[in-house]
Amino acid sequence: MNLSDHAPMEQEISTTAISRKQYLFPLILITSLFFFWGLVHNIDPTLIAHLKKTFTLNNLESSLVDFSVFIAYFLMAIPAGMMMKKWGYKAGIVFGLLLFACGAFLFIPAANTHQYFYFLGALFIVASGLAFLETAANPYVTVLGPPQTSSFRLNLAQSFNGIAAAIAPIIGKYTILTNTEVTKESIQQMDVATKAKFIEEASNSVKAPFMVLGLIILAVAVIFIFLKLPEIKEQSSSVKEKSILEIFKIKHTRWAIVAQFFYVGAQICFSSFFLVYAEKAAGLDHHSSSDYLVVYGALFMIGRIVGTIFMRFIEAPKLLAIYALLAMTLTIVAIFGSGLYTIYCLLGIGFFISIMFPTIFALGIKDLGEDTKTASSLIIMSIVGGAVIPLGLGYIADITHNIQYGYSVPLVCLLVVLYFAYKGYKPSFNK
Numbered sequence: 001m002n003l004s005d006h007a008p009m010e011q012e013i014s015t016t017a018i019s020r021k022q023y024l025f026p027l028i029l030i031t032s033l034f035f036f037w038g039l040v041h042n043i044d045p046t047l048i049a050h051l052k053k054t055f056t057l058n059n060l061e062s063s064l065v066d067f068s069v070f071i072a073y074f075l076m077a078i079p080a081g082m083m084m085k086k087w088g089y090k091a092g093i094v095f096g097l098l099l100f101a102c103g104a105f106l107f108i109p110a111a112n113t114h115q116y117f118y119f120l121g122a123l124f125i126v127a128s129g130l131a132f133l134e135t136a137a138n139p140y141v142t143v144l145g146p147p148q149t150s151s152f153r154l155n156l157a158q159s160f161n162g163i164a165a166a167i168a169p170i171i172g173k174y175t176i177l178t179n180t181e182v183t184k185e186s187i188q189q190m191d192v193a194t195k196a197k198f199i200e201e202a203s204n205s206v207k208a209p210f211m212v213l214g215l216i217i218l219a220v221a222v223i224f225i226f227l228k229l230p231e232i233k234e235q236s237s238s239v240k241e242k243s244i245l246e247i248f249k250i251k252h253t254r255w256a257i258v259a260q261f262f263y264v265g266a267q268i269c270f271s272s273f274f275l276v277y278a279e280k281a282a283g284l285d286h287h288s289s290s291d292y293l294v295v296y297g298a299l300f301m302i303g304r305i306v307g308t309i310f311m312r313f314i315e316a317p318k319l320l321a322i323y324a325l326l327a328m329t330l331t332i333v334a335i336f337g338s339g340l341y342t343i344y345c346l347l348g349i350g351f352f353i354s355i356m357f358p359t360i361f362a363l364g365i366k367d368l369g370e371d372t373k374t375a376s377s378l379i380i381m382s383i384v385g386g387a388v389i390p391l392g393l394g395y396i397a398d399i400t401h402n403i404q405y406g407y408s409v410p411l412v413c414l415l416v417v418l419y420f421a422y423k424g425y426k427p428s429f430n431k
Contacts (some may be wrong), residue, residue, distance in 0.1 A: 038164025046172030081377030096132030162301025255424030256364020265389020303354030
């Protein structure tokens with residue numbers, strides 16, 4: 001299927017000319033996508049804990065789950081931006097959904113091979129689709145309405161990502177986590193036949209949830225193909241569109257790219273290693289800690305909603321700075337504490353980091369006009385921090401034999417976000 005065949009179906013209209021009635025329905029439809037990619041990102045902690053036990057991996061090896069997901073963002077963000085420039089936002093969304101569905105279906109043959117590598121490959125394809133979706137949906141939401149409320153709209157849309165953060169651990173707990181009573185030591189003592197049987201059963205548990213997800217995403221793709229969506233275009237200008245290098249010279253966009261790299265890395269560290277952390281710091285098994293992971297996701301969602309409300313009264317950079325400071329404080333306690341209260345610290349961190357991604361994104365593309373799509377691609381590329389930063393956490397945790405010390409890595413990341421909120425966000429097109 002040639003996606004460009006459907007480009008004429010789009011209504012190309014100026015951002016300033018679009019009415020509330022025209023952009024309300026597209027905004028609702030695009031917002032639904034935030035929920036779907038939220039499911040994938042928030043089922044990763046369950047996958048990491050499950051695959052870590054299944055294939056007896058160390059922390060660094062298990063962090064390759066995140067690496068496979070977020071390296072796809074780095075590789076696919078620029079192609080996604082190029083597709084949208086040529087064929088529009090809708091083409092990027094449809095293509096992203098089709099890749100998403102394809103990757104979800106690949107979990108079936110990956111499970112049949114009983115090999116860790118093939119799970120990573122399927123995740124890479126899923127994430128490639130997500131890169132197209134996020135490159136399209138994030139800027140699309142910011143321009144579907146008045147510029148002065150762009151941060152509010154993006155935080156509102158990202159709240160549905162937060163809803164997925166609360167639901168995904170429940171799905172993972174009851175569909176993916178199997179044989180939770182089996183310990184790492186007992187797996188290492190199994191004979192070859194028993195271990196092969198264990199790996200087969202554990203691998204097969206991922207088939208059903210991803211097959212269902214693939215079918216749902218495929219249906220959503222078909223809906224988008226036949227729906228008419230407004231293609232937002234900034235008013236024509238005689239100003240030449242900036243190159244990627246010129247975009248990097250714009251101070252607030254450059255710092256948004258840096259801040260997003262470190263923020264996403266921190267977020268993935270906090271969520272992906274949650275179950276592993278809970279086992280070490282509070283002595284909880286994976287099933288018990290999954291309940292706390294649900295609360296973590298719920299607080300992440302509530303944080304988005306509350307933050308969206310607060311932004312009606314507090315400037316976005318100021319709120320971002322306050323939240324960064326509070327999250328850093330809780331992280332320090334999580335590193336050096338022990339017992340159940342450290343889990344409560346992680347829950348609080350989930351609340352305070354919730355507004356960071358959409359706020360950094362909106363501030364980074366502010367006032368860019370026709371350069372918005374290119375800048376959006378670059379900020380989405382910076383999500384590669386989710387591939388790189390967890391490797392650092394895994395390495396430190398392995399060499400110190402303490403997952404808690406690994407959390408010093410996201411602590412440094414939050415310091416970068418704090419700088420962006422204090423100074424880096426300030427628009428400057430000259431330096």
